[in-house]
Amino acid sequence: MPRVLLVEDDPSVREGVELGLRRRGHEVLAAATGEAGLDALRAFRPDLLLLDLMLPGMNGVQVCRRVRETSQLPIIMLTARGDDFDVVIGLEAGADDYIVKPARTEVIEARIRAVLRRIEDPAGARPAVEHHGDLAIDRAGLTVTRAGTRLALAPSELKLLLHLSAAPEQVFSRQQLLEHVWEHSYHGDARLVDACVRRLRTKIEDPAGSPRYIQTLRGFGYRFGPL
Secondary structure, three states: OOEEEEEOOOHHHHHHHHHHHHHOOOEEEEEOOHHHHHHHHHHHOOOEEEEEOOOOOOOHHHHHHHHHHHOOOOEEEEEOOOOOHHHHHHHHHOOOEEEEOOOOHHHHHHHHHHHHOOOOOOOOOOOOEEEEOOEEEEOOOOEEEEOOEEOOOOHHHHHHHHHHHOOOOOOEOHHHHHHHHHOOOOOOOHHHHHHHHHHHHHHHOOOOOOOOOEEEEOOOEEEEOOO
């Protein structure tokens, strides 16, 4: 079972989530502050970080940015308000998903599994390495290089790129991407998709020009199609 690092300052929430995940077989280490979480990250080496957004001192957004400086560890944000502006900031900082508190253990467990689930190629048998302009996508090895340089992609960014590039020129709505990439079957939050697209573009696109690989079709969604 995946090892989970939980960073949450509310004792009741922290203890409840920790106990629930332990009962489901996870090894869990809990911390109450962002600083303690970063220290635990180096020693515990978790498979996923469950991170409260509103922490005292160093908040969740700052912790997320610090983690992303050196690691593509999957990160799920915990927030008390789904419409909180800070949710967008957290997603922009590199979080792969978020959960609104309070949340049942089975919901948290499902999100963890969705983020960590190994990506399956929806298009069936494909070349070992696909070349799209200066992008090389290795579906078997789950790696992406640009002009020969390997890119550090967070899990949600990699899943999104793999899904879009599996069907070049096909337009996917935000809801379709939420269902296929994040495995959110309900009418989900489009901010997850838009924030992930923006982060992905900073890594695969030329910052000085218009998007070359991921195009926005206003009112419809996104498509992959090298120009």
